[in-house]
Amino acid sequence: MIDTDRWSSELRTRGVDHVARSVLLSVLDDSAQAADLSAPINCSGLGRIRHFSSATSPGWPDNPLPWLPARQHLGVDAVPEPRCEAQVFQNAVCNWRCWYCYVPFSLLRGDASRSRMVTAEDMVDMYLALEERPVVLDLSGGQPDLVPEWVVWTMRALIDRGAQDDVFLWSDDNLSNDYLFRYLGDGDLDLLSSYRGYGRVACFKGFDDSSFAFNTAASPELFKRQFDLFRSLLTVRPDTCAYVTLTAPKIPAEGALVAMRRFADSLQGLDHDLLGRTVPLRIEVFTPVAARMRADHHAALQVQEAMVEAWLTVLEERGVIPLDKQFGAQPSGDSRGV
Numbered sequence: 407m408i409d410t411d412r413w414s415s416e417l418r419t420r421g422v423d424h425v426a427r428s429v430l431l432s433v434l435d436d437s438a439q440a441a442d443l444s445a446p447i448n449c450s451g452l453g454r455i456r457h458f459s460s461a462t463s464p465g466w467p468d469n470p471l472p473w474l475p476a477r478q479h480l481g482v483d484a485v486p487e488p489r490c491e492a493q494v495f496q497n498a499v500c501n502w503r504c505w506y507c508y509v510p511f512s513l514l515r516g517d518a519s520r521s522r523m524v525t526a527e528d529m530v531d532m533y534l535a536l537e538e539r540p541v542v543l544d545l546s547g548g549q550p551d552l553v554p555e556w557v558v559w560t561m562r563a564l565i566d567r568g569a570q571d572d573v574f575l576w577s578d579d580n581l582s583n584d585y586l587f588r589y590l591g592d593g594d595l596d597l598l599s600s601y602r603g604y605g606r607v608a609c610f611k612g613f614d615d616s617s618f619a620f621n622t623a624a625s626p627e628l629f630k631r632q633f634d635l636f637r638s639l640l641t642v643r644p645d646t647c648a649y650v651t652l653t654a655p656k657i658p659a660e661g662a663l664v665a666m667r668r669f670a671d672s673l674q675g676l677d678h679d680l681l682g683r684t685v686p687l688r689i690e691v692f693t694p695v696a697a698r699m700r701a702d703h704h705a706a707l708q709v710q711e712a713m714v715e716a717w718l719t720v721l722e723e724r725g726v727i728p729l730d731k732q733f734g735a736q737p738s739g740d741s742r743g744v
């Protein structure tokens with residue numbers, strides 16, 4: 407089992423250089439992840455294009471992240487369809503080892519031979535120089551919040567270049583540490599809070615402590631900590647969204663619906679509308695995942711199908727406001743089958 411706090415601290419040391427104000431980014435060239443990419447790797451091997459679409463799989467709810475908040479900031483002309491492209495950079499450290507992670511584990515351990523230290527300024531310059539530049543800039547991982555300075559430094563680089571109104575900045579977080587509050591100063595937190603063109607999503611790695619431990623290889627006690635951390639994030643960004651993964655080795659003995667109601671209670675205990683801002687992610691088997699899978703992982707792919715049915719039942723029972731209405735923006739067309 408991973409010692410999350412010790413490992414987080416060690417990876418943070420590898421993942422940031424405060425003197426040079428640079429962040430360790432994964433080199434995607436020649437990685438196992440490259441086989442799954444539909445567009446060429448860009449930005450000197452450090453960047454990739456990701457296609458986000460509302461359409462998911464039959465039986466699964468739409469996923470309007472991040473195109474919907476991007477449209478809210480940039481307008482319908484910049485994001486006309488219920489989908490968008492994003493320019494993605496990945497930091498090269500993560501403290502957990504989710505079996506379903508589509509990033510090869512070799513790109514999560516801060517391995518100097520598979521990563522490069524880059525300043526946010528250089529990263530933003532590479533992004534802005536792209537000929538066909540996506541309007542969304544996605545800081546992903548890895549676990550970006552092992553180095554929470556990355557988002558703040560990127561905001562400042564965008565502001566310095568006068569690009570803050572033309573770009574929607576998006577970042578994710580695995581809800582594993584409080585580094586955002588431990589290492590950022592008040593000025594940084596104010597910027598994080600007030601920066602208009604920014605959205606954040608944090609991922610619940612399971613629906614109970616047992617599914618959490620199965621998914622992450624971390625201690626089951628940290629499932630509860632995910633909620634404590636989310637509560638803190640809401641003080642900085644009340645519009646923070648959530649993902650949840652519904653994989654587990656088996657359906658809970660109490661039944662899928664009871665387990666999902668309890669999870670929904672916990673989300674609504676943080677913010678009544680958070681249930682509607684939470685998107686279940688269907689786990690799929692990308693190239694790096696296939697080699698890691700055991701029999702219980704294969705079973706978990708089936709379990710998630712039963713759990714999402716329970717999820718949808720709970721949303722209906724509680725009359726949840728869909729995410730698009732919470733953001734006050736409607737898709738311009740049919741979001742399915744795109």
Ligand code: SF4
Pocket residue numbers: 500501502503504506507508509514547548549580
């Ligand atoms: S937290 Fe995210 S980056 Fe880290 S192993 Fe899990 S899925 Fe991968």
